Amino acid sequence: MTHAAIDYTAVYHALPGMVAILTPGLVYADVNEAFLEGTGLSREELLGRYLFDVFPDNPDNPGSSGARNLHASLLRVVTTGERDTMALQRYDVESREHPGEWEERYWSPVNTPVLDSDGTVVLIVHRVEEVTELMRARDRAGVDQSRVLEAELYARARELQELNNRLRQAHARERQVALVLQKAMLPAPRQLGHHRAAVRYRPAVGALNVCGDWYDLVDLVGGDRIGVSVGDVVGHGLEAAGVMGQLRSALTAASLVAAGPAEALDVVGRYAHVVDGAESATAVTTFVDFDRHTITYSSAGHPPPVLVHRDGRVEFLDRATDPPLDALPDPHPRPQATTAFTPGSTLVLYTDGLVERRREDIDTGLLRLAESLRRHRTQDPEPLADTVLLELLPPGGAVDDTALIVVRL
Template identity: 40%
Template sequence: MAEARGSSIRLRVLDTVTDGALKQLDLDKVLEVLLQRSRELFRVDTVTVLLVDRGGTQLVARATTGLEEEVFQGVRVPIGRGFAGRVAQQREAVQIERVDPSTVVNPLLWEHGLRVLLGVPMIAQGELTGVLHVGSTSARRFTDEEVDALQLIADRLAVAVYVDRTRSERAAAALLQESLLPSRLPSTPGWELAARYVPGAESGVGGDWYDVFELPGERIGLVIGDVVGNGLRAAVVMGRLRSALRAYALEYLDPAQVLGKLDRKASYFETATMATVAYAIIDTATCRMSLAVAGHLPPVLAVPGEPARFVPVPVGPPIGFDLGVSGRRGTGVDLPPGALVALYTDGLVERRGEDLDAGLELLRGTVGPMGPEEACSRVMAAMVGDRPATDDIALVAVRHSA
């Protein structure tokens, strides 16, 4: 009899999770439908889904039936603590037959008279997305078949959450990236500017950025940077670094000092973050560029009558992890009339299976003392052509046109 009942609940759960109609529903409706069906199938009093927060350290009540207060009150459970935290940490089913402060951290569970709980992890693509648990006010023991059946539902929910989160993060990252790139480049007499940004076809929007801004004292600030990683998190970190660098640029005249301050800020507040950055200041009165580089590829300089060359700047360690504690150094170069400088991210010159030096040499041979818009067009045609970029590409060109 028990074996027949176990087989029966598995078949009913399979019918539920393979229902084609679920594909047409958004995440909220999928949660609502599957939680209500789970409550009926397992004959329990509560069914709850808690999702892993962005920081990956807590579970947040996202949907429930029978215990709506959990969602209304924004219940949070640290991963590793209590019943749900234990399910998340161990990534395996957990069943408890005593619900009190010694076994759970959420008082709503024992206040509602729950006597038993069964929880299973929600995992998709190897990533923990949350925990699904059911509870009963009557004493009972969930069978192995019921545990397996609940895991089937958790797996279906995990996929729905993963897809929804991935789609939302990509859209949010794209919007954030677009909002942080300069809507227009400064118009400074005697200096022309152009830029390109292309998100990677494989990685999607990431942490590459460029920035150009006017500074007091007839100066122009140029920034090119690349936060390690991709997606929403990289874009958010990029936005914070961009804003911090702009603030430091108003306070300090030396690009090396600005990168030193940015490194300290990132190392202290942006834990587990690394970025490469090149920051240059062009003094339009003296026609001289001062430059500092943190782990980034050096700019290309093309002066009329001379072969294009990479600016010989000391390359310090990347931003983050207190790697630049020994100090940062910069350099200065003259920009005579007709000179063009191109700053870029590594996505422009790196290709899987191809030599980086070959990519750099191709870039150097393409850049010349031409207009910045023409330079960007030629560089993108030579370096990208008809192949989609696998990584983000940012490119900024500035020419002394006086």
């Protein structure tokens, strides 16, 4: 049989062990036959559902940690792109015959990422082996044999825990260095002439994909004008921080001499072609003219800026959107558009960490942002920025970086 003739779908479903395919949002994408047999559930009861909706933690056992440990393991796989082998877990399952009654079960899970060509986690292979009968056999075998088994399991768990600790420590050190580097490269918050502005940066919590988001404010030549920009570099750690610094500096320099934001992004897009790690980077820049009361803008694959008018009308500046900076092999002139504002309006630029949530359409996040800005539009930029972050970011922090700029026009 040749390699091309292998039916990998049939192989997957014939695997003797329980294997499920999860999305990065921890939703069941596929399960093999052994998984159906082991759980007693049908494909209809699993596919398209969030893992912890199907298998919640035992509410009758306050000390239960199975779901929490599994969630932490899966999150590590998504954020690090590396396999995570878990120690033996007790994870009780609700009886299908007697709803409300929970059966004591033990599992040995291994979670493995599936990466695309860019190294992004697109799926998780969740392999789980039930060892409940092994644990019961241990109890029946008596104290001496159970101690041997416990010692072996404990030694294995300690070894895996030590490896995980070392990995997390190494990532934590890189994260800290990258954050310090980013702070040094981003401009300090400042006022632009007599105009009021607030900037905020919130790194991702419990993840390593930090240091790719950036912001910039610059006084433009000729009249009472400023440039306001945000961008997002794909990747994490020191490499992303370095790429971020290069692109931000290039856009600042281009904005000072360009005729408009589209021309500035044109220059940066061509520059991005020779910067390793700039693939799929996004940016949006706005030129605000206070003499003419206009905003001219252009976007390279980035979420649209928001203009909040004094009367509460919210306008998304989305009429000049093009692919990301390095997306096109042959760069072409980018589009730009202009809109008018009245003094007292508010301009808001942000990165996708503010509005994107797993298992949720981005339009929902954009509407949430629009409503928050409309309700609090009379606040000054500093408190308004804090209010928006408080209302839109999850209580425990977002899984992606967030940059935010609020400018009172």
